[in-house]
Each structure stands twice: as structure tokens, then as C-alpha cells.
Amino acid sequence: MQIINWQQFGLKKNPYDTLPLVEGGDLPIEKAFVGREKEREFLNSLFESENRLCLTICGDVGVGKTSLANFHKFIWKYNKQKLLFSFRREIEACEDLLDKKSFLIEIIGSVLREIKLLQPDLLKDELLLKLNRIVDISQTIAMSGGVSILGSGLDFGRDKTSIQPIQLSTAILEEYFISLVDFIKRNEIKGRKYSGLIVHINNFDVVLSNDKTNKKVINFFNEIRDILQLRDVYFLFLGPRNFFKDIISTQQRVKSIFYQIPLKIEPLSKKEIAMAFEERMKLLQSSDVSGYIKPIENEVIFRLYDLYQGDIRSIMSAVGAILSQCSDRLTKSLSVDESMLLLGEERWEKIKMAVKLTEEQETILRYLIEKDKISQKEIVSIFGKTQSNVSSYYFKPLREAGIIEEKEKIGKVPYWGLATDYIPLKWFIESQKKLKKDIDDKSSQLTFGI
Ligand SMILES: Nc1ncnc2c1ncn2[C@@H]1O[C@H](COP(=O)(O)OP(=O)(O)O)[C@@H](O)[C@H]1O
Ligand SMILES: [Mg+2]
Numbered sequence: 001m002q003i004i005n006w007q008q009f010g011l012k013k014n015p016y017d018t019l020p021l022v023e024g025g026d027l028p029i030e031k032a033f034v035g036r037e038k039e040r041e042f043l044n045s046l047f048e049s050e051n052r053l054c055l056t057i058c059g060d061v062g063v064g065k066t067s068l069a070n071f072h073k074f075i076w077k078y079n080k081q082k083l084l085f086s087f088r089r090e091i092e093a094c095e096d097l098l099d100k101k102s103f104l105i106e107i108i109g110s111v112l113r114e115i116k117l118l119q120p121d122l123l124k125d126e127l128l129l130k131l132n133r134i135v136d137i138s139q140t141i142a143m144s145g146g147v148s149i150l151g152s153g154l155d156f157g158r159d160k161t162s163i164q165p166i167q168l169s170t171a172i173l174e175e176y177f178i179s180l181v182d183f184i185k186r187n188e189i190k191g192r193k194y195s196g197l198i199v200h201i202n203n204f205d206v207v208l209s210n211d212k213t214n215k216k217v218i219n220f221f222n223e224i225r226d227i228l229q230l231r232d233v234y235f236l237f238l239g240p241r242n243f244f245k246d247i248i249s250t251q252q253r254v255k256s257i258f259y260q261i262p263l264k265i266e267p268l269s270k271k272e273i274a275m276a277f278e279e280r281m282k283l284l285q286s287s288d289v290s291g292y293i294k295p296i297e298n299e300v301i302f303r304l305y306d307l308y309q310g311d312i313r314s315i316m317s318a319v320g321a322i323l324s325q326c327s328d329r330l331t332k333s334l335s336v337d338e339s340m341l342l343l344g345e346e347r348w349e350k351i352k353m354a355v356k357l358t359e360e361q362e363t364i365l366r367y368l369i370e371k372d373k374i375s376q377k378e379i380v381s382i383f384g385k386t387q388s389n390v391s392s393y394y395f396k397p398l399r400e401a402g403i404i405e406e407k408e409k410i411g412k413v414p415y416w417g418l419a420t421d422y423i424p425l426k427w428f429i430e431s432q433k434k435l436k437k438d439i440d441d442k443s444s445q446l447t448f449g450i
Contacts, residue, residue: 204239267310344428
């Protein structure tokens with residue numbers, strides 16, 4: 001494992017960084033963002049025709065939901081006739097957010113922070129000053145775990161989830177929020193006039209991972225119904241595939257205020273992902289070089305795309321793993337075979353770190369790697385072991401380290417194979433054979449002087 005030196009490729013930074021694209025990030029979002037034409041059209045026509053909105057954006061982790069929402073916000077903040085204000089950072093949907101007061105305070109705080117970044121002198125306004133104090137106090141209380149720290153006789157909530165002063169009623173906070181939206185519409189911010197606000201709440205998949213918080217989420221949406229219907233406020237809620245179907249639309253009262261069609265996001269195509277990487281490299285090219293060296297051939301991306309079914313984050317971390325394996329200075333892009341060899345090597349090293357394998361265990365693992373799937377019985381008969389030995393001594397450590405998993409059952413017999421992350425081990429063995437053949441061919445050419 002090596003730390004990757006990106007300068008050797010003529011790049012300032014890692015182009016395979018897995019963070020979402022965001023306004024003000026290392027990469028200019030308007031240039032680094034690719035594809036999504038249909039989704040953008042859908043969003044644009046909605047935002048043009050509606051004067052309020054409550055929309056879910058649904059899809060698997062890593063498909064590009066946050067980047068899409070951020071890109072959309074960026075365009076509407078700077079490049080439209082009807083401009084809508086927004087804060088660059090999204091609000092994370094965590095358990096603490098799931099009540100009306102915390103929700104309002106989070107939004108108000110995010111808007112103030114954005115105004116501070118763009119035009120700090122606006123914060124002298126009386127309303128904003130007041131709001132700033134409220135947000136400030138809540139933040140201090142949140143950090144001190146709800147304990148009264150001001151000693152001013154104000155009563156603050158002590159339980160972990162309430163992060164705001166009790167004496168500030170929800171109704172008052174709601175009025176403040178409405179005044180804030182009004183402020184945004186009445187005042188120019190950095191020379192621009194805005195007609196409303198986009199509120200982006202990210203990552204509902206985290207709070208939707210268990211039944212208890214599922215209920216909380218539904219209650220939460222019930223509780224904030226009136227806020228969601230405010231004019232000139234456009235809400236984007238990002239969550240898992242089933243977010244709209246299994247959460248929002250289970251309650252008519254909640255469902256009715258949402259836009260009835262969730263925006264579903266599927267992975268970018270192979271071509272688009274390759275394009276996104278090219279674009280990033282162009283943007284990150286060191287200023288003193290006349291061109292960058294592409295670290296890997298596009299074929300490598302395509303191969304990883306198939307393995308991870310388009311999950312761009314897994315693709316990027318695999319590329320990182322490949323490059324961290326090669327110590328030599330590269331003068332040309334790595335080919336598929338070279339890359340897979342390196343990735344397999346990296347996974348092999350990872351296994352060695354995770355489990356201490358005996359020679360025999362290793363032999364059986366190698367056998368497993370070459371097969372797509374295999375039953376424990378097969379190992380019993382081929383290697384002459386007892387059933388209990390195979391299951392507890394040979395399979396258990398591999399299973400527990402996430403290296404192998406049950407792939408399917410035929411009849412009642414479970415069949416085992418490599419977990420997705422370790423499939424490169426197959427390529428490792430394939431590439432090893434192929435490279436060896438190449439070298440043999442080349443050296444025989446040399447010998448015979450062809
Ligand atoms: N349209 C796009 N163009 C370029 N890069 C993208 C695009 N969509 C996503 N990405 C990249 O893919 C990765 C995952 O995207 P992200 O928005 O964080 O997904 P999600 O929010 O669905 O988990 C990030 O590194 C992001 O920069
Ligand atoms: Mg995200």
C-alpha cells in the first residue's frame with residue numbers, strides 16, 4: 001500500500017474522490033457535473049411551473065442524488081430567470097432533526113450561514129441578528145448536551161433530542177422562518193434578487209434503517225406538514241429507493257402534500273462515468289504541465305462498472321486501491337490486465353491482514369477463488385475433511401471476514417462464493433496467467449529474434 005502521488009500524473013488532486021459535488025468544492029460543480037439530462041428537465045419544468053414544492057429524490061447510496069440536488073440548486077441560484085436561494089451544504093437527516101423545532105432551526109441556521117458566506121453585512125439586519133442568536137443558543141445547547149449553560153434562568157431542555165430552548169414556541173419559530181423567506185425575497189443578496197428558497201434535506205436512508213426510526217420519520221412529516229406547504233419554498237428530500245413508496249405514501253395526510261411522482265435516480269452509464277473522470281482530470285490538471293497522464297484505461301472503469309453494477313463510489317475506491325498498489329512511476333495508463341492484477345493483489349493483502357490463514361486454509365481459498373460457487377460437501381470430498389471441520393475451520397473465518405458469502409441454495413444445499421469486493425481475486429489469477437503468457441511470448445520472440 002502506498003500513498004498515491006497524483007502529481008506524477010500531472011494532477012493537483014485525486015480525481016477519484018468520492019465526495020458529492022457541491023457549490024464551492026474542489027471541483028467547480030457546473031463543470032464537473034455530467035449527464036442527468038432527463039432528471040434535470042423534470043426538475044426544471046417542476047420548478048418553473050410550481051410556486052411551492054415537496055419532492056422526494058430516491059435511489060441507492062452513491063448513485064448521485066446529492067450531486068444532482070446540489071447541481072440543481074446551483075443552477076437555480078445563479079443561472080435562471082426566476083432565481084431561488086439555497087444553502088450549499090445539505091442538511092443531514094439524523095434522528096435529532098426529526099422534530100419541528102430542530103428542523104426549523106437547522107434550516108434557519110443553514111440559510112444564515114449561506115448569507116454570511118455571500119454577503120456578511122446583511123447579518124446586521126434586525127431579524128437576522130435575532131435569528132442568529134436563536135441558532136447560536138441552540139447550537140451551544142446541543143454541544144453541551146442540553147444542560148443549561150447560560151445560568152440566566154432560562155429553562156433548557158435536558159433530554160438529548162431537544163436541542164432548543166423550551167420557551168421558544170414552535171409557532172414563533174415558524175413565524176421567524178416565514179419572515180426569513182420574506183427577507184430573502186425582499187432583499188438582494190450579492191446583487192441578486194431571489195423569488196424563493198430551496199431546502200435540501202439529505203440522506204434519509206440513515207434514519208430509515210430501522211423500524212423505530214421509520215415511525216419517527218412518518219410522525220415527523222406529519223408534524224411539519226404546514227411548513228412543507230409554504231409558498232415559495234421548495235423542499236427536496238433525498239432518500240432510499242423505497243422512500244416515497246414505503247414511507248411518504250403510507251399516510252394520505254403526508255402523501256397529499258408531496259409531489260406524487262418521486263424522482264428516481266439510477267446509476268450513470270459507463271460512458272458518463274468515464275466522461276466524469278476525464279472532466280475531473282482536466283479540471284485538476286497541474287498548472288505547470290502541458291497534459292496529464294490518465295492513470296488507467298477506460299476499459300478498467302468499464303470492468304469495475306460491471307462488477308459493482310454502476311456504483312461509482314465503489315468504482316472510485318477500487319481505482320484508488322489499484323493505484324495505491326503500484327510503486328513505479330507510471331508513464332502510460334494501466335491496462336485492464338495490469339489493473340486487475342494490482343487490485344487482486346491488494347485484495348489478497350487485505351485478506352492476509354484480516355485473517356491469519358494456514359497453508360491448508362489458503363489452498364482451499366485458492367480453490368474457492370477459481371470456482372464461481374461451491375458447496376461445503378465438495379470441499380469435504382475433494383480435500384478429505386470432515387463436514388464440521390470444513391464449516392468451522394475453513395469457511396467460518398472467511399465468512400466472518402466478509403470474504404465469502406452464501407450465493408444461493410440448490411435444494412437445501414447452500415453454495416458459497418466470493419463476496420463482490422473479493423471477485424478481483426479471480427482476475428488476479430486470470431491476469432497472472434495471461435501476463436505470464438505475454439512475457440513468455442515476448443521472451444521467445446526475443447530469443448528467436450523475430
Ligand atoms: N452527475 C454527476 N457527474 C459527475 N460526478 C457525479 C455525478 N453524480 C455523482 N457523481 C459523483 O459520484 C459520487 C457519488 O455521488 P453522490 O452525489 O454522493 O451520491 P448519493 O448522494 O446518491 O450517495 C460522488 O463522488 C460524486 O462526485
Ligand atoms: Mg448523498
